[in-house]
Amino acid sequence: MSEVTVKQFAEVVGIPVDRLLTQLGNAGISVGGADDTISDDEKMELLAYLRKSHGKLGKQEESGPKKITLKRKTHSELKVPSAQGRTTTTKTVTVEVRKKRTYVKRSDILEEEEKRLQAEAEERARQEAEEAAARKAEEERKAKEEAERQAREEAERKQAEEAAAREAEAQRIVEEQARQQAAEAKPGAAPEADKGKGKKQPKHKRHAEPAADEDRKQSRKYGREELHVSADKSGKRRKKSRQRSVSLSSSDKHGFEKPTAPIVREVGIPESITVAELAQKMSVKAAELIKVLMKMGVMATINEVLDQETAQLIVEEMGHKPKLLSENEIEEELVQTEVEGERVSRAPVVTIMGHVDHGKTSLLDYIRRTKVAAGEAGGITQHIGAYHVDTDKGSISFLDTPGHAAFTAMRARGAQITDIVILVVAADDGVMPQTEEAIQHARAAGVPLVVAVNKIDKPEADPDRVKNELAQHEVIPEDWGGDTQFVNVSAHTGEGVDQLLEAVLLQAEVMELKAVIDCPANGVIIESSLDRGRGPVATVLVRNGILHKGDVILSGSEYGRVRAMFDEKGEQIEEAGPTIPALVLGLSGTPNAGDDVMVVKDERKAREVASFRQDKSRDTRLARQKQARLDEVFNQMSEGEVSDVNLVLKADVQGSLEALRDALTKLSNDEVRVKVVSGGVGGINESDVNLAAASGAIMIGFNVRADAAARRLVEEQGVDLHYYSVIYDAIDEVKKAISGLLSPEIREEIIGLAEVKDVFRSSKFGAIAGSMVVEGVVRRSAPIRVLRDNVVVYEGELESLRRHKDDVSEVRAGTECGIGVKDYNDVKPGDQIEVFERTEVSRTV
Structure with missing residues (x-):
């Protein structure tokens, strides 16, 4: 209960002290002076008295205004000197001072004080309730601790009784053995000992006892028996220890209980492990492990990375059991071998393949009613595109792959994730080398073919010639008794396109394509690139489940949360089901085309797996580089001088980069070796130029350009920089350069x-x-x-x-x-x- 002096209360209320003392006396509250204290209850009594005695006045005051503001103005004059030319004059300035004072009713002050007192009382009640609850909880905790302490004391008492019983039993056994020895030492046993006369007699017991005592002292060094890990050192001493009975008193016991046998651990060994990590797994010091390595002829430091075979030999040498871990064991918790759930029908994924300029993209354009080839360099498709098309007969997802031979790897990835392949062959051109490659890819992936004989609107078109040439490659038409559908189409006029779609949907119906909806979504990366405004973007083709905005996905060594999704038209979508391609934003980097995509519930686990894959990729790359350097030394020693053509590649998307890298690497011969020092996605920056200058490499930019800082550095360093927009030109230029066919360069x-x-x-x-x-x-x-x-x-x-x-x-x-x-x-x-x-x-x- 808070108490204040009369003087302090008068200051709060805003009245003289004498008047407050008079009011307190009239209210029946006895106070001696201004320094006496009054309680909250006395304040409430005073307030009740004042309300009762000034009731009428209070009502009159309530009818009037609650506060009055008085304003007062005063005027004065100031003379300020002012200069006009060379003369100085005095200027009079009128100054107005405004004062305002507000008067508030005393009843309002008393009402506020009453509210304050009531709030303080409620707060005190709440605090007292909380303190009572805290005291009760503390008492319950102490009672619980007391019960636990009593239970522990009871358990310790029982353990002590059991130990005393065991000690008494041991003492009884020792006394029994002593009585047996005394009975054997009686005189009647001497003739039995004489029967062994002529044989080697054992040493006298008095001589044996000191030796046994010495052995006992040695074996009980530091108050406990010595433990030997090696089997060859423990047999004899263990036999001796079995021949005697040792009785330990309670004073000889200690807290540490020695192991009865050497501890053999099962040590998990991954593909690569450092010396420090291996020592930690075996619970030994790293210095001991390094000594074992030196004995085996391996000089290693604590941070040296050991391969799996070397680590296995070390673990076996130190008496433990090695357990070889699979490289993908950390991923087994996330990666599902089979998707479980109810399977429903899904739309087919169709890949369009064929030779260059046979009309693949034009045919897809007619189906989608858009123009894609107009935006491609030279009318040639440079990237993999995924498009979802809704037709009257059903839905189809199309993959458009480039037709040049250099894009073999990209086209092979398209065949691996597709259900049906549309092989486009020009009726006026026939079967070409890339047509044969498309047939081989489809057969390797076990995907059925539907042949679209294009350009039948041209006068020189000959569909029968196409059938004859494809029959030589074991692609037999249905009307000839085979199992391949042939459809004559024209991408220019649209003739036969409807029949082609019906043939595709018929083939899909025969295949009975299914997908699981009620499962975590998974799919595959079709393409990825780096957008300066949106960051890494990737085209994902969903296989099973439904990919939602906000899902955490893992793809290769990249992970992230789906921040936004767009369809092939650029419109934002919230989800994508099976066989639906979607452009996904939110990944940590650009995954490789063809990498699997899976939805992960735990973002921490996805980050851990992505980090593991990155470390594994880096270790593999470093090992490959180290081996490559050694191979170069031996090759130069055996073959003589070999010219290297170092290249630094930058492309606009990941698929073009991989195809260009593979195509240029295959141009190497016995005299010239083409090496791609580095490759990346996005514009050329200063780091790329510095790398090219340091390695003496030629820079190739495919549909990308260098920024201003990189261009200045190119001029300063004298780096050879080439720009290309068509992949043919880049490959042909490098091929001519290394072959010596140096025609005038454009x-x-x-x-x-x-x-x-x-x-x-x-x-x-x-x-x-x-x-x-x-x-x-x-x-x-x-x-x-x-x-x-x-x-x-x-x-x-x-x-x-x-x-x-x-x-x-x-x-x-x-x-x-x-x-x-x-x-x-x-x-x-x-x-x-x-x-x-x-x-x-x-x-x-």
Whole structure:
């Protein structure tokens, strides 16, 4: 209960002390002076008295205003000197001072004080209740601890009684043995001992007892029997110890109980393990393990990485049991071998394959009613695309793979994840080498074929010739008694396309394709790339389950949470079911095309598995590099000097990078060896240029460009940098260079770069890019490329170049201009327009 002095309470209420003393006396509260204290109850009595005695006044005051504000103004004058020219005059300034004072009713103050007192009383009651609950909980805890203590004391008492009983039993056995020995030592036993006369007599007991005592002292060094791990040291002493009975008193006992046998551990050994980790698994010091390695002829440090076979020999040498762990054992908890659940029908996944320029993409364009080939360099598909198409007969998911032989690996991945292959063969061209490769890939994957004989609208079309040539490769049409459907189509006019879709759906119906819906989603990466604005993006084709926005996914050595998903039209979606392709955002990096994708419930576990895969990949790569360096030394010693062509590759997507890497590596021969030092996805940066300069490598940019800092470093370091937009050109250039067929080189020289500041619309030219020339010169007659985030999005030519309202032929650096790009209206602010010239340069080795 809080108490305050009369003086303090008068200050709070805002009345004189004498008046408060008078009111307290009238209320019947006895106080001696201003320093006396009054309690909360006395305050409430005073308040009740005042309300009762001033009831009428209170009612009158309540009818009036609760507070009154008085405003008062005072005026005064100040004389301020002011200078006008050379003369000084005095200026009078009127100053107005405003004062405001507010008066509040005493009843309001008393009401607030009453509320405060009531709140304090409630708070005290709450605190007392909490303290009572805490005291009760403390008492219950102490009672529980007391019960546990009594239970422990009872258990200890029982253990002590059992120990005393065992000690008494041991003492009884010792006394029994002593009585037996005394009975054997009686005189009647002497003649029996004489029967062994002539034989070797044992030593006298008096001589044996000191030896036994000495042996007992040695074996009980430091108060306990010595434990020998090796079997050859323990047999004799154990036999001696069995011949005597040892009785330990309670004073000889200690807390540590020695093991009765050597501890043999089962040590799990992964593919690679460091010396420190192996020592920890065997519970020995690393120094002891290093000594064993030195005895085996292996010089290693504590951080040295040991292979599985060496670690197995060490574990066996130290008396433990090795357990070889599979490299994928850490992933077995996440990876499911079979998906369990009710299987339902699903749409087929169809891959379109065929030779270059046989009309694969054009056929898919007609089906999807969009134009994809117009955005490809030279009308050639450079990437794997996944598209979901809804037809009148059902849904089909299409995979469009490039047709060039250099993309063999990409096309093989397409055959592995597909259900049906549409083999497109031009009726006017027949079977070509890439057509044969497509047939081989489909057969290797066990996928049925549906042949689309394209371009039947041309006058020189001959479908029967296609059937004859395919029959030579064991692709027999149904009307000839085979099992392959042939459909004549025209991607230009649309003839036969409906029959082709019906043939695909019929084949899918025969195959009875099924998928599980009620399970964690899994699928495969079709393509991945690095977008500067959105980060790593990947195209995922779902196999089973439903992939939702917000799911945690694991793919290869990358993981992440799905932040957003888009369909092939660029529209955002919330989920994707079986055979539905989706563009996924949120991964930690760009996974490799063809990597499996799975949904993981535990993000921590996904991060652990991804880290394990990264470490494993790095160790494998380092081991391969170390072995490659050794192989190079021996090759140079045996074969003589071998020229190396080092390459640093940067591409816009992962699939193009892998295909370009494989194709260039296969160009090596006995005299020249092509090595890809590094490869990555995205624009060329300073790190890439430094790596190329350090390794003496040639840089190749496929549909990507170097930023400004990297371009300056290229000029400073003198790095040989080449840009390509069609994979044929890159492969052919490297092939000619290493084969000695050095024809005049068509070299592209970048002469200017303009940055788009804003885009305007013109009724005559369409989109006009208001640009600033930042480097070189922009010429109207020169070809151009449009770059977005240092990635080529369009290649063409200028339609107009204006300075203010005048048409000009060129604009130099530091000048603004208006640029109209021919047949391209998707220019955006922030894009860069690159102007280049092609020149012929004679090459020498």
